[in-house]
Amino acid sequence: xxxxxxxxxxxxxxxxxxxGVFYVVNDAPAIRRAAREGDAMAWLRAxxxxxxxxxxxxxxxxxxxxxxxxQHCAAIMSAQRRHAPAxxxxxxxxxxxxxxxxxxxxxxxxxxxxxGERYLAIVLPRVSHYTHEGAPTLQVxx
Amino acid sequence: MKPPPDPDSLSRLLxxxxxxxxxxxxxxxxxxxxxxxxxxxxxxxxxxxxxAAALGGALAVxxxxxxxxxxxxxxxxxxxxxxxxxREYVQALDARAMTR
Numbered sequence: 001x002x003x004x005x006x007x008x009x010x011x012x013x014x015x016x017x018x019x020g021v022f023y024v025v026n027d028a029p030a031i032r033r034a035a036r037e038g039d040a041m042a043w044l045r046a047x048x049x050x051x052x053x054x055x056x057x058x059x060x061x062x063x064x065x066x067x068x069x070x071q072h073c074a075a076i077m078s079a080q081r082r083h084a085p086a087x088x089x090x091x092x093x094x095x096x097x098x099x100x101x102x103x104x105x106x107x108x109x110x111x112x113x114x115x116g117e118r119y120l121a122i123v124l125p126r127v128s129h130y131t132h133e134g135a136p137t138l139q140v141x142x
Numbered sequence: 143m144k145p146p147p148d149p150d151s152l153s154r155l156l157x158x159x160x161x162x163x164x165x166x167x168x169x170x171x172x173x174x175x176x177x178x179x180x181x182x183x184x185x186x187x188x189x190x191x192x193x194a195a196a197l198g199g200a201l202a203v204x205x206x207x208x209x210x211x212x213x214x215x216x217x218x219x220x221x222x223x224x225x226x227x228x229r230e231y232v233q234a235l236d237a238r239a240m241t242r
Contacts, residue, residue: 007197011204
């Protein structure tokens with residue numbers, strides 16, 4: 001009976017070791033840390049394997065785009081405040097979507113080969129599938 | 143002085159004497175339990191060699207199950223985190239999201 005329990009312990013230890021090894025191999029701690037800290041730039045760097053030059057260029061693009069984004073935001077808010085026709089608000093929102101899409105394509109072009117396509121496959125559906133459920137609570141960190 | 147017992151009466155008594163032991167259903171298992179308790183314990187290595195096929199199969203199942211669950215859990219958590227940060231990233235650049 002003692003041997004049976006000892007065998008069971010050996011099997012459990014083998015399963016636990018196997019679990020641990022495969023968990024570590026398939027984990028992406030940098031991505032998980034970025035998500036936990038809400039640090040989108042760190043996520044971009046880890047997820048798409050950016051080198052320093054690529055990261056600096058993309059960060060610059062983001063900084064520039066944040067100004068454009070603020071202008072779009074102000075224009076939409078102004079239209080909403082003065083109760084502009086729905087068509088006008090829709091047109092402003094479409095301008096925002098077009099600018100965002102162009103920005104994402106510029107960012108993708110700066111990424112390593114293959115990573116740009118993967119980046120667009122992740123971000124573009126999230127633009128078109130935006131559900132207008134509420135304002136974001138986190139900003140892109142620099 | 144006491145007279146010696148009559149050998150004939152003892153023979154008669156033995157002739158009619160019947161033993162009717164009470165049946166004990168635990169008798170046989172108890173005997174085997176005592177036998178196995180008295181036997182020296184098999185070392186684990188010898189036990190493992192004795193059950194090598196079963197042990198090898200169980201070990202393979204344990205390794206594969208552990209690997210599969212570990213891989214699945216890690217990928218699920220990374221995918222959930224990736225989805226969350228990608229959503230935040232896009233919304234942070236979306237003027238529509240900031241005006242609602």
